[in-house]
Amino acid sequence: MKTLFLLLLFCHVSSAVKHSLKIFRTGSSGVPNLSEFVGSLEVDGSLVGYCDSNKNIVEPKQDWVKKIIEDDPQHFQWYTQECFQSGPNIFKVWINNLKQHLNQSGGVHILQDISGCEWDDETGEVNGFNQFGYDGEDFISFDLQTLTWIALKPQAVTTKLKWDSEEARIKVKEIDLTKIFPGLLKKYLVFGNSSLQRKDLPxxxxxxxxxxxxxxxxxxxxxxxxxxxxxxxxxxxxxxxxxxxxxxxxxxxxxxxxxxxxxxxxxxxxxxxxxxxxxxxxxxxxxxxxxxxxxxRTNWVSPSEFPAGAVIGVVVGLLLLALCITGLFIWRRNNNGFRPAYTSDSSASLSHRNSAPN
The missing domain is CATH 2.60.40.10 (Immunoglobulins)
Known part of the structure; x- marks a missing residue:
């Protein structure tokens, strides 16, 4: 499963001395309009591939990755299996287990995972890493030296003890971080050499x-x-x-x-x-x-350097506008007039009506 997963995500290549592959996975529960599972793969900080289980897409982000898929169709099958089957199912189980361990009944929960390796192409040294975050906080990480999990917060101790007891899982994790991931990284460096190992000055x-x-x-x-x-x-x-x-x-x-x-x-x-x-x-x-x-380079202009003509022009323009509005108001009043409630004629008529016999 791990082999399929790391192929699904693609990698990230950097400079001449050290290269890195980083795989990001995110699973969610109870979050409206958010995909239950998304994954991406970077090589040296550049996005190489992306997948989204809800949108049902697996998208290579580099032309040389598309070439690999054309030459080896099984690559795409591995990607789709990890994104639409293995990944979502595993993350759903993990989130449900964490909710039980932490006595969480419902609500919004997000589990994040970053794994990969760094490879020094001069010394051959490889450093693998894997860390999980839960609900926005560091949760648990894998120590490749001791082959044990490290609880990054007290609530993760139960998970650590459980995962430490799973010897088969730890062995798979060790192989991923020391062999599978470095192998994929080197492979992508070969295929994407012209793009990943270019040098662009700023x-x-x-x-x-x-x-x-x-x-x-x-x-x-x-x-x-x-x-x-x-x-x-x-x-x-x-x-x-x-x-x-x-x-x-x-x-x-x-x-x-x-x-x-x-x-x-x-x-x-x-x-x-x-x-x-x-x-x-x-x-x-x-x-x-x-x-x-x-x-x-700056956009700042000193008040003393600000063009006086422009200021005077704005002030004059506002004054003219005010005069025009005032003139229009006076003109309309003189032509239409303010009609009083009663004129002398209307007063006489009203008086006449009021004095008329019943």
Whole structure:
């Protein structure tokens, strides 16, 4: 079953030294409009495949994966079996068991699983991992060194004891993490070599919201996600007054990241002593951007620089609009008039009617 599952999900390849395969599975109970089971497979942070049991789809996300399926139709059969049969059924059983152990009768419950491996193609070292989360919290993880489960919260102890006693399951888990997953990772690296092992350098920009805001060094469009970016002063890496952002995916499969530098205590004369360095794994030359005020991009405009003509134009326009509305109001009143409740004629008529004999 594990072999079928890991094939179903596809993998994630990264840079030249270390590569990783990550399989994500999510099962749910009592959640309206949410699929009971979804799975995805990443290689080095790039989505390779996806499946959704409710939508009845198994979708390769890379052309080279489609080529594998064309050459080996059994691949697709394995994917569909895991997504529409094995995966949903197993997760449903696991969720029901957890609800019983935790004395939960109903409600909304979500079980998440991440498993896979990292492989160092220089040393050959393989590190496998498997961890579960339940209802949004870390729950239990597998220790490959001791071949036992680790309870990540007190409520998981019962599950740990039960799973530790299942020797056959532990043996399958060990084979998955040390042989099956690394084998699949290496296979996908071969088939997807041109895509997964490419090196795309980013465009790097200096950004700042206001003159008192930190300066952000922003890199976007790089691949893979094995990258570092930091600020230096006089060639030495800075750690203080620096805020590192996370590496985030772009819609086209590339990545972006930023690192902010607080310049509140730096004089303008010292700015050029600072530079931003971007390093991409597997690429020899760094991208170095010197801190230069002239190169900083910002949307901020000083009030003193804001065009006075535009302000005067807006004010004059509002005044003209107000005059037009007032003039229209007066014109309509003069032409239509405010009709009083009673005129002299109507008063006389009313008086006459009131004095008429009954």
């Amino acid at each position: 465009s790097v920009s200096l950004l700042q919201k206001t003159p008192s805001s930190p300066v952000s060094c922003h890199a976007t469009g790089f691949y893979p996600d094995r990258a570092l970016m930091f600020w230096r002063k006089d060639g030495e890496e800075l750690h203080e007054d620096v805020d590192h952002g996370e590496i985030l995916p772009n819609h086209d499969g590339s990545f972006q990241m930023s690192v902010d530098l607080n310049l509140s205590s730096v004089t303008p004369e010292d700015w050029r002593r600072y530079d931003c360095v971007f390093q991409l794994s597997g690429v020899k030359n760094d991208i170095v951007t010197t801190l230069d005020k002239a190169e900083i």
